């Protein structure tokens with residue numbers, strides 16, 4: 523501080539000077555004056571009324587904040603939510619549908635498109651929303667179909683950010699986001715979280731699939747230590763549940779931190795519609811709606827009917843070489859420790875590596891691309907153990 527005074531810099535100048543070299547200072551400088559302007563001017567706008575920008579796109583009204591309490595009951599409402607701005611001046615619009623019941627009740631959020639190469643979740647939400655009749659509902663369902671719009675436009679997992687040349691940002695490491703962050707995807711996450719989700723939800727389901735190049739079973743990533751999360755997770759007629767919080771920046775974890783019980787259902791393959799698996803997750807979601815009293819009717823098939831395997835460990839088997847992978851195991855297959863699960867060859871067809879299961883368990887995910895680099899996960903083994911080994915899961 524003495525040096526600063528001697529050079530005649532005041533505190534603000536010091537912060538600006540520091541910003542060119544210190545990344546942390548950039549965040550300090552990005553004060554509210556630099557935040558994306560909205561009609562509400564608040565970073566916690568939810569609950570203070572739906573804000574209509576006055577724009578209409580494709581016949582849908584554009585909103586910059588959602589408050590389901592002021593929507594007409596007994597109807598479905600479709601909007602474009604105005605997300606972060608692009609360099610060209612337009613905004614990324616996110617497709618939102620609200621089914622508001624004729625009677626009050628619990629509010630469930632259904633989210634898809636956090637990763638842009640995950641199509642089964644979008645179809646699942648479309649089918650659930652189509653099946654709902656708001657006139658006979660007690661409560662509200664908020665569906666967000668395409669949260670990471672630019673990633674979806676590219677059929678890519680990550681948000682292509684142009685701020686410092688091309689960056690590919692995994693927005694599911696950025697929640698709850700920050701409307702004043704020094705990058706657009708984190709701001710977008712903040713806008714969606716603060717103005718669309720947080721004040722409108724009592725419960726949340728953030729649907730995903732395996733990443734491109736991988737396939738996975740019908741499973742959940744879910745915090746089974748949380749009773750309200752567990753109750754929802756067990757209502758899906760699926761194969762496996764991985765009982766783990768995974769990463770701090772997951773949308774489901776940010777919702778939980780905001781007091782909204784949530785989990786991450788995972789619907790198999792990326793990039794395609796797997797109609798059989800979609801049907802399992804539609805049935806589970808309808809069960810959750812019945813469980814919370816939002817729609818009437820008997821509970822359908824659940825995890826009890828499919829003998830769901832609940833496990834606390836997920837161990838990736840990582841390629842040690844570059845080359846071509848031949849898998850020796852199927853999804854859901856039981857494997858024993860030491861069992862060979864894959865071999866790898868070079869371009870001459872010579873075997874360069876053999877991979878074995880390190881633990882007893884079930885195959886939860888496996889590679890679908892025939893090539894692998896050193897470091898690429900080839901097979902994920904789901905196992906139940908008190909000494910679960912962590913790893914970079916990358917399956918959500």
Ligand SMILES: [Zn+2]
Pocket residue numbers: 636637640730731732917918
């Ligand atoms: Zn995902």
